[in-house]
Amino acid sequence: MKHFGYLKGTAFTKDDKEELAHRLIKDGLFVGRHIGQNSGFKDGILEFTFDPKTVVADPVDDLVDEYYDFLMNIYKYDIALDKLSFFKEFNDIIFGLEYNQQKTIALQHFKEIYNDIYVDSMTFFTEEKSENGIVHSYNFSKLKMLSYQYRVFKFNAISKINMYYYLLGNEDFYRKENLSENFDLAEEIYFETELQILVELNDRYKFEEDLYFTQIRLDKKKFEEYGHIFKTLKSYQFANNKIKSFTEDHKAHIESLYEVLTSHKLINDHKENFMIFLKKEYDLDITKIINYKDKVNFVHNERVALFNTEWNKLTS
Known part of the structure; x- marks a missing residue:
């Protein structure tokens, strides 16, 4: 929001x-x-x-994602109930079976759901040449194709419910009763529910690599945006997770984190760019980052030691 x-x-x-x-x-x-x-x-x-x-x-795109997530969050209990209903039945079916037997059943469900929600108006291919010089043609992954369709559903939702009221902050307009009475999001809610089921089945049984609906996709996208600040994807993930965990005294925690990031050469040492990043991503108004390396601040030093330990564990 x-x-x-x-x-x-x-x-x-x-x-x-x-x-x-x-x-x-x-x-x-x-x-x-x-x-x-x-x-x-x-x-x-x-x-x-x-x-x-x-x-x-x-x-x-970021605003489209934000608004769509906001709309789906209004119906999160409906989505969760239908999803849990599916997995209750699925878990009963696979109870006591070996992993490969479970995977066979899960794949059958995966294909059925995919064929139900994917509009097969066009198929995309990629080609690779074999060692024998023969060009092999492969379909794009199913999750990749669904990611394209997902964009369409997000824009459909926006076209049905104008974003103006969201930007205005009209809470009454977005009461579930008002939306259900005046707008029809049944198609988007159904797609969202079935998609979540597919993503979970794939996460359990690894049918294909998921580069489209997991946190790694979002992290890679943000890392590309802030590549002028962070030197590696892991350094961005570490900083992002730490900043989100701060619940009080943000400035002091940020200063300790910044010292760790620079001492390990995880970022380009440019405080102004980092403060712009903090404002844009976390709405933190920090206008100065103090360097405590030559100052006595025991609380700061304790935080630095803790963050150092966490980073070392992450990379060990």
Whole structure:
């Protein structure tokens, strides 16, 4: 809910579409694209003319994910109940069976659910050349294909329930009773439930590598964004987990963590960039990171020793 209430207190109304779009584009929450109009054929090629004043604003991917997660969280108990119902029956079926027998049954369920929710309008292939020089064609992984479809469902949800009320911070609008009465998210909720079942089955039985629905995907995405700060994926994961664990006296904990990160050369020592990262990702307003290496601060030293131990355990 990072941007819930982002527009609270502003003078914008839902009808101020153009002004609102420009504000959200300027703030980096939306991206603008010009609308092309068919201007006919030239030399057999269809041409478009673009009106620079005609702009459509689309939310950036992170905001799409945030809003969709917010909507699904409203229905989390419905989703959890259906998911638990499936696994109650599944666990009863596999009780007492050897792992390979379980995996065979799980694979059958996986395929049935996948075929139920995946719209097989197009199949994508990748090719690899064998040692014999023969080109082998392989389907994209099923989870990869579902990740594409997942994006469609997320945008469908946004098209059904305008994000404006989320940015305004209207809690009454998002009461479950109001949404259920005025909007139909049954298709998205069903897809979300079945997808969670597939992800768990795959996590248990390792049918294919999951690079799309696990925490590692999110970590890699963030690491790519902050590659100018963190030198390795593991260093980003360590810092991220530590920062999320801080519940009080954030500044002091951050200063101790920063000393550990720099002493192990896990980050590029640029305090300004790190403070921008803290503000953007955790909404922490830290304007100065004090270096205590040449100062006496026993509490700080204890934290540094603890964080050092945790990092060493992680990498040992």
